[in-house]
Amino acid sequence: MRILLMAPTFFGYRDRVRDELSHLGHDVECVDDRPSESVSFKSLAKISYRLIDRQIAEYAMSLREKVAAGEYDLLLFMGGMSFCFTHDQFSSIKSASNARFVAYLWDAFNNCERFGACRDLFDIIYSFEPSDCERYGLKLRPLFFSGAYDGLPLVPVGGFTYDACFIGSVHQPSKFEAISSICDNLESRGLRVFRFFFMPSKSAAALRRLTNPAYRGVEFSFESLPAEKVAEIYARSKAIIDSPQAGQYGLTMRTLETIGAHRKLITANPDAVLYDFASRGDVAVWRGEGSIPPDFFETPYRVLPDEVYRGYSIETFVRTLLGDEPAYEGYEKGN
Known part of the structure; x- marks a missing residue:
């Protein structure tokens, strides 16, 4: 399977998931989920994405071109509040490909305003937050531990x-x-x-x-x-x-x-x-x-x-996002 993995770089989560996908035999390419990791971009984003929408629009266009040319089977987004695209921008990206779009959120849904506006563009959405899964009809999937x-x-x-x-x-x-x-x-x-x-x-x-x-x-x-x-x-x-x-x-x-x-x-x-x-x-x-x-x-x-x-292993986490594992069922079983 050819996969485009869209996620921020912090804490190495993206690299670990990429490596596991590759280990499972998939062809993986990574892109950032926003046009810049600079302090100035992040600071303006916290105030309002409208202050940097031109930069975001240019990045969305470049991603659309990549998706159109990439022949991807799956676009996998992992992240949360750093999702920066408007509905029109992300709809343009999705329309450029026949790939399946899957998302994983590691932030509370209420903190992901722009992602929330684009939720209809994903085929399935997983979240680490049980209350969000119940409220918005998402699939519960905790994060993972790797072999460290x-x-x-x-x-x-x-x-x-x-x-x-x-x-x-x-x-x-x-x-x-x-x-x-x-x-x-x-x-x-x-x-x-x-x-x-x-x-x-x-x-x-x-x-x-x-x-x-x-x-x-x-x-x-x-x-x-x-x-x-x-x-x-x-x-x-x-x-x-x-x-x-x-x-x-x-x-x-x-x-x-x-x-x-x-x-x-x-x-x-x-x-x-x-x-x-x-x-x-x-x-x-x-x-x-x-x-x-x-x-x-x-x-x-x-x-x-x-x-x-x-x-809770990274292998099971990745296989779940790919649809190769059954739904997570480990919640509400503790004493």
Whole structure:
């Protein structure tokens, strides 16, 4: 199958999906879902796409030409709020090809205004957000874990260095406040916590410190940790800490990485316990002080059935989007 994969480049999600599609024998070509990844373009886009519609229109025309000449069997869009095309622009792209159009959303539908206006142009739409699937008739499909954490020992040689760890971006205030509360609470109980708070830039950190007291006095990093270092920290930690962004309850990529790493999960997402991977009690929901029971750290991680891990693997994720796997059924099965 010849596939055009349209997605943003951040966090390497697109590359991982491309590599898996290629591994399955498909011919894959990648394009960005917007004409520029520059700071100025992103800043104007946050204000209004109308400020950059000329640039978007030119990019839509170039994509139309690519689709018309490419003889693609499938156009696969993965993303969310970065979808920038108007209905007329994307309709022109779709009319240039007989390809099947499939979309996967990893942002809440309400945050994807322009995508919402184009939803009728896709043959099928998957989303990570259960409430959006119910409200808009989308197909539920959580994100995936890749093979980065295959082979991590259930207990490292010499024992665990940390009881819990957090490694991630904290530019979104409600997420940062939840993560900080969890870390502070665990440390106040004498537990060992590793924190790595990533900020995309020093100017972003300065703005947050200026506008939100919670950010003041906190040390941030402006370069992400290498993947091998993340794996090392995960291997030495009993549990991984996570929180979704405000208004979202779909599973984050960090939650899926936790499953792949065979580690316990502490999350501010109450929906996490409704999934089949939570069935053995290794998921704790943060609801404030006292919500993480002491024995959560005392009991060992309980390995899940193979079919549960397979359900969240990148292979199953990709095969689902291709229509080669049955619909995801792991939601509302947790205890």
